[in-house]
Amino acid sequence: MQGWWSITTLFQVEKVLRLVILIYSIRGTMSSLQDKFTKYLENESIFQNKDILSNTYHPDDILHREEQIDELASILAPCLKGNDPSNVFVYGTVGTGKTLVTKHVCDELLNVAETSPSSLDIIYINCKMKKVADTEYRLSAKLARELGAEVPATGLPTDAVYDRFFEAMEEKEGVVIIVLDEIDALVRKIGDDFLYNLTRINDNLESTKVSLVGISNDLNFVDYIDARVKSSLSEEEIIFPPYDGMELKKILKQRCEEGFNDDVIGSGVISKCAALAASEHGDARRAIDLLRVAGELAERDEKNKVTTEYVDQAQNKIEKDRVVEAVRNQPKHSQIILYTIINMDEGEVHTGDVYKEYQDQARKAGTDPLTQRRISDLIAELDMLGVINARVVSKGRYGRTRKISVDLDSHITKKLSNMLEDKFYL
DNA sequence: AGTCCACAGGAAGGGCAGGCGA
DNA sequence: TCGCCTGCCCTTCCTGTGGACT
CATH class of the missing domain: 3.40.50.300 (P-loop containing nucleotide triphosphate hydrolases)
Known part of the structure; x- marks a missing residue:
């Protein structure tokens, strides 16, 4: 018979301790979640009817059309x-x-x-x-x-x-x-x-x-x-024709009146959403998205007023979500190529360089690399998605190729890189 | 002006999985 | 069950391209 502090006993004690810590941490998480949900229920929502701020909503009165x-x-x-x-x-x-x-x-x-x-x-x-x-x-x-x-x-x-x-x-x-x-x-x-x-x-x-x-x-x-x-x-x-800034403002005002509670929208919010959307080809869908997401962010911060700062945050969030979602839905090899391009860290790279590097990354990810012909198509698809920027250039006697760069904010590329790294163990 | 490079990108087809109809 | 048809993903083969170089 071993003594009280035998190795086996120590392992058993450690196991019990881990279990106790786990139970406490789960109970802690559960209680904090319960607190969060209870608090959410207690707080009055800033939205009166959020559906009105969705793009699938059909208003009875369609303005300016x-x-x-x-x-x-x-x-x-x-x-x-x-x-x-x-x-x-x-x-x-x-x-x-x-x-x-x-x-x-x-x-x-x-x-x-x-x-x-x-x-x-x-x-x-x-x-x-x-x-x-x-x-x-x-x-x-x-x-x-x-x-x-x-x-x-x-x-x-x-x-x-x-x-x-x-x-x-x-x-x-x-x-x-x-x-x-x-x-x-x-x-x-x-x-x-x-x-x-x-x-x-x-x-x-x-x-x-x-x-x-x-x-x-x-x-x-x-x-x-x-x-x-x-x-x-x-x-x-x-x-x-595209909506102009004034028309967008009227559309947003109409949605705000029905979608948000009274006095929730801060000064300048509607104008800012309208201006941002007007600069993007008078896109009413974008303007309504900005307004809704700004409202969601304010509500998440437990604020009862949507300010222009939330519109800025909404603009970033919409862009980030769009890109991450688009990449998530891409086939495996497109994702590996994107990871390769992001991590080549050379500003603008050429198809041939990307292909060489991609072959290594694909093997690391445990898959056979595809042919250069196929990769050329996948690069074109990523370009179409707006995730990368690829333009065909001629380098004279050094051939014709694509100059490829990542046209995204650094925090988005970082998020994408981490996401793909975790997925493929790169 | 002709040559050359490093691809772009079109066309054709293979292999596979899923489903239908005889 | 088998032959046929589809979509999808991919490869192979090929021609085209545009500007630097000779």
Whole structure:
């Protein structure tokens, strides 16, 4: 028999102590969490109705878009008498109210159509949504499903899916309006053949009439589609100009009145949000985001007033969240490349240098490196995402390459680097 | 003016997984 | 079960590019 202070006993004592500490720390954390939640419940929220500050909220009164609403309504009105309206192409930069106005007019149309003799169906598709309109198969399957047909996620020949879509369309016996939001993304992914077929669909249908509403952020989009599609799609065009600072202020004021409690918004907050958003192409979505996030940050600090300092913090937070989320959703090798670029620490680097370094990092992460061709595409994708800045340059007889740099704040790159380091044990 | 470099980027196709229909 | 079809990720092969160098 060993003495009281034998090694085994010491280990046992240590284990018991660790357990006691763990229990106490868990109990401590739980009680502090409970305190936090209780305090949160006790504090009065600065928000009256936070949903109003969300981008999915549809206000009854859409400010500064009366002209566009009226125009779109006039174009689509013939469908109430069973006639096919002209195709419409709606365009304007991000956050100018295109989708909001289109949905608003469509909702009103459906309301009135309930009492009209002819049948009306409206299909709304956001072509930028992943797994929805990134292939011909998926888009035609989505349209067919919206019309009530059953189409499997894969397995059928594309022609068969087209057939089901046409059959479902024919069965409607009325007017169908197809709204394709972010239509430029659709064309970039699958070309304009599908769009051509859609614009010609009325030639092949007997009892149903179809009208297309295309919505695009890209003002030059129509320049790179087939001329026949262009003339057909752009029978009518509605342009959404960016909001100016004053218009944004009115929109924000409207949302503040309904979204926040009285006297919560400090002086200069609305003006600052409006000014920041106006400098980014008059983006109302951005302005509302800034306001909401500023409110959330103030509430987190247990303050009952949103000040301009919180708007600055909100601006940083939105940018940081956007980048981190975008990177988190990237494939493994894109993340390793980004980690490589961030840590090369040379300001601007070239594709060849990045590739050499990436090969080492990929092996460290326990994976086989991809080919340079594939990496070239992944670098281009990161550039498209706005995470890095990559521009093609010629170095004369030393070749053509991309100059790559990270175009982000140092605290964001640090956060990304740590996140990727932990993930891949680099 | 011609050559050369180091890629960019298009096209074609392989391999795999998932799903359908006979 | 098997053949066929899809999407996705990737490789291989190839042509094109633009400016420094000769």
